[in-house]
Amino acid sequence: MCGQASPWRSLPTHQKSRRSIIISDSKFTLRSFVILFVFFLILFLGAYLIQAKDIYNWHWQDIPPVLPVFLKAAVLTLEVSAVSTIVAILIGVIGGLMKISSEPALRLLASVYVESIRNTPLLIQIFIVYFFIATIFNMSAFQAAVFALSVFEGAYVTEIVRAGIQSIPRGQWEAAYSLGMNYFQVMRHIILPQAFRVIIPPLAGQFISLIKDSSLVSVMSLPELTLTGRQINSRIFRPFEVWFTVAALYFVMTTTLSVFTHYLERRMRVNGKST
Amino acid sequence: MVKVHDVHKKFGHLHVLKGVSFEVKKGEVVVIVGPSGAGKSTMLRCINALEKVDGGHIYIEGKDITDRKVDKNRIRAEVGMVFQHFNLFPHLTALENVMLGPVVVKKEPKEKVRELALELLDKVGIKEKAESYPSQLSGGQQQRVAIARALAMKPKVMLFDEPTSALDPEMIKEVLDVMIELAREGMTMIVVSHEMGFAREVATRVIFMDDGRIIEEGPASKIFTNPDHPRTKLFMSKIL
């Protein structure tokens, strides 16, 4: 073959590889850098043209002064998401236990909850909480946001917990029951500790998407990241710079957590004693 | 000790136990054989109250466990059970597996239970594996831990459901040896197993079950080599 490694042909067909042939793991070559260079050149030229033709004036220098406000708002976003996730886990454990209960009424209630949450838009749920429930109970913006988000996420956690519990083989129940344990002892000592391992990764994923979904509680006048973006933008009127910064902050939060959970997962697998 | 009287069990329309009656006295070792689907496992599970009977009674030390008022957990605590697939708790070490019952159910102090558990692991010959997790043990070792786990509750009777049928041949003996020792110590045992050597050595009686009924029972030598009933004969000719 020629020295120039083509990304599409670099994998010899006789080589049994776990990777697909289309996405090969060949190295960066000079050509790769040329492609990237051209791409960023176009991007830069586009930005320059927008400026030169007076379509939009870049004012990135306006961002650093407001960055502390953004960071504070990002912390609030994290706070709302984290507290909501904790409450959602409580809801989810109860919901999950109801879903596998032998009492049909409990199963029905849990299903109605999960289905109505999963089949309606989060924004509408937020409106219901904000304009109705929060008014009745006189909740603060933070409380209302946590209420709406945890009820929303709780439905998904319910399904995660149910699936986690049901992934534990029946023999575990039988062995525990045959020792004389009652339902709660079996749950606490045998089922939940094992289900936990199965539940953690999807739960982390749920937390990460909640960080993005929490952007919708900006309509509750809670000064989290998105609402702060709107407020600052209406003050300095730099829509691209502001929203790009907001997007970047969401991106940093979610990817950091994502990397962290992958690391956790790997560690759990290494320590995992189950076959 | 255990008295099973005219027990019926249905799964939907499937009539699995069709009036099973037998009695096991204290210290007896009863081996149950029979083709797959005969209802042997279901029978054991009924004795351990893991399955509700649809008719008849089961008495353990005179107490009717099919009575709805009886505390099922209490019954299960007094009846030990060993499963075909061991069913050890994979998130706990061998020692913790054995300790769990007495600590959680009987609320006994951990230190005392640890001593008992180590003694039991020693008895089944795997004290040195106390800190290992089930996935680090061979099948034979896992099954011996499972036996120790059941014994830790100091049961009045031990039920074994094909304890060696999931094991590689070279591991069968180490499990049977533990069971034989247990039998010699006077433990009351009901064992579903086709291990004839075990039955000949320690069984006081062998029961042949087929199609939800007890077809015949008697001493091992008779049931295995000279049974009365043609269905027993047919079955024995197949497994020999």
Ligand SMILES: Nc1ncnc2c1ncn2[C@@H]1O[C@H](COP(=O)(O)OP(=O)(O)O)[C@@H](O)[C@H]1O
């Ligand atoms: N939980 C259950 N639900 C429905 N059918 C069952 C259940 N458990 C066992 N059975 C059926 O009952 C019959 C007897 O099963 P089992 O007691 O396991 O027989 P054995 O242990 O003698 O092989 C089989 O036909 C089996 O399919």
Ligand SMILES: [Mg+2]
């Ligand atoms: Mg069986």
